[in-house]
Amino acid sequence: MRFIHAADLHIDSPLRGLDRYDGAPIERLRTATRSALERMVDKALAEHVDFVLLAGDIYDRDWQDFHTGLFFREQMVRLNRADIRVFIVQGNHDAQGVISRQLTLPPNVTVFSSRTAQTVHLDELSVAIHGRSFRERAEDEDLVPTFPELVPGCFNIGMLHTSLSGRPGHDTYAPTDVSTLTAKGYDYWALGHVHAREVVSETPRIVFPGNLQGRHANETGPKGCELVSVEAGRVEAEFIPLDVVRWSQVVVALEGIDRLEALGEVFRSALEPMLLGASDMLHAVRVTLTGSTHLHGIEANQPGTLDAAIRAAAQDVSDAEIWIEQVQLDLTTPLDRTQAAQRQDAVGELIRLVDSIGSDELALKTLVQEELGGLLSALPQEVAAGDVPQMSDAADLLILLRDAEATVLARLAAGEGA
Structure with a gap:
């Protein structure tokens, strides 16, 4: 089994103040978040992954118009044509109460509810994916205790947008800690919210993949996703740079x-x-x-x-x-x-x-x-x-x-x- 874990796409994130820089490559900077997502989809197709996990903040804010949503949907359609499923939890920037415009996503995409944590079973892969979205931008509750018990005989994945116990430069949302995550007994926690890649734990594997594309001078270094392979319960992961x-x-x-x-x-x-x-x-x-x-x-x-x-x-x-x-x-x-x-x-x-x-x-x-x-x-x-x-x-x-x-x-x- 192979899957991609990404987060914090922030599609069409506004890059303010660029007009102050003489000779700035404005158009390339403004379209960089889209290009990075296209590269992620290209990678998913090339690697024939079984599914893709997107752990929140797909969008940076409410869409100014439908072009943002249509672009994201187009990329999901590309994955649908290759029978690659996509699982999404919404975070603080794209919470259900933040995004006012709606488009029906293709059938390969599952967006987890914000009312309660849910589990999706992939029987052919012996995988159980658990997740919960944000209802509103400010989520102060620890959501982990609401997650279902692990499914025996399956590789259990938890999806959550969280600051854990706090990270510099990031607001505190859905606060929790490593011991609480570990106590669930899941094999992999696909986290989002923190823009710097961080492997929080190896057993179980708990990871912030970072954002797909840096957006300003404080988001430095390679940005991308995790390409994860699981064989006989053993997890191997590779960081894939996708930034343009x-x-x-x-x-x-x-x-x-x-x-x-x-x-x-x-x-x-x-x-x-x-x-x-x-x-x-x-x-x-x-x-x-x-x-x-x-x-x-x-x-x-x-x-x-x-x-x-x-x-x-x-x-x-x-x-x-x-x-x-x-x-x-x-x-x-x-x-x-x-x-x-x-x-x-x-x-x-x-x-x-x-x-x-x-x-x-x-x-x-x-x-x-x-x-x-x-x-x-x-x-x-x-x-x-x-x-x-x-x-x-x-x-x-x-x-x-x-x-x-x-x-x-x-x-x-x-x-x-x-």
Whole structure:
């Protein structure tokens, strides 16, 4: 017996803010979730799997129109023509109370009820599949105790959209724990909700496959599904990458790098591990430049220089398609700050001023609440949607203050060297 376990397709997930990026491959990014599902169906057909499990969040939200539902239905029809059954539990994004438009799915698709947990028997395979959907978006109850007892003599699979006992970056829905899942006696738990692949347990096998397609810079690395084979009760599983756009974050250390030409070389070296075996897709990369370097002075005098240099270096990579989503700077100019604070000039005065403000927590909090709070809240919506500092506390402001200091010092240093 063989089956595919996938989750969190988030078909037609809106990618907000892309218009801010000049030259962004907008259409390819917006259609990536569809392309990943097509690749999953292609894999199911090529491997002649017996069935497919989809553990929630098929859709990202209520359909704006019927095109989203029709696309998903078309992929299910492809599986139906090959006699491949599909089993679905709905999660928080596609709960029965969230999706208002409806289309009748082909007969190979079973969507588990949200009223109670159900069991579907596949007698020809000696398999029992148990599952329960979300009725509404916020499901606070542990649903596992409502699941049926295992079916003796069968390979028992449980399907659930859950955060388990909590996962960073994910809201708590249908909370439960490994001991509760294990106590059911099932052989395999097909979970959804967590977008990073995680094998929670081997015996029984409890797995989050992650989402099929990363949607932004925080959903990094290969994305795809589990291809599971079961023989004589023994489970073997393989992760299958299906993403067509792969998001990555690359940190480039520039300590001691003082030439723009060398920047390109260092960047391409940092990029190489990410590209191994993955040249057939678009790579969306967020780059962070770190370290103490005289290049910071060049950037201070000509803002945008390092961003452009990284993008130029990406153009020179011949064996992969790369789009630089963003270049972030975490740089300092080589300077003995303690010694510089003793100087009786603009440099020393600036450092002493920053130290004075930074050491007064009350003054920082007042500045956040009374001065910057109103200013940030007045930003236009399209600006506020971008990477604007939240300024939730004094620590945020101190980081911004240090960054401003570094930029000014870089300009002063560049002016002294001119």
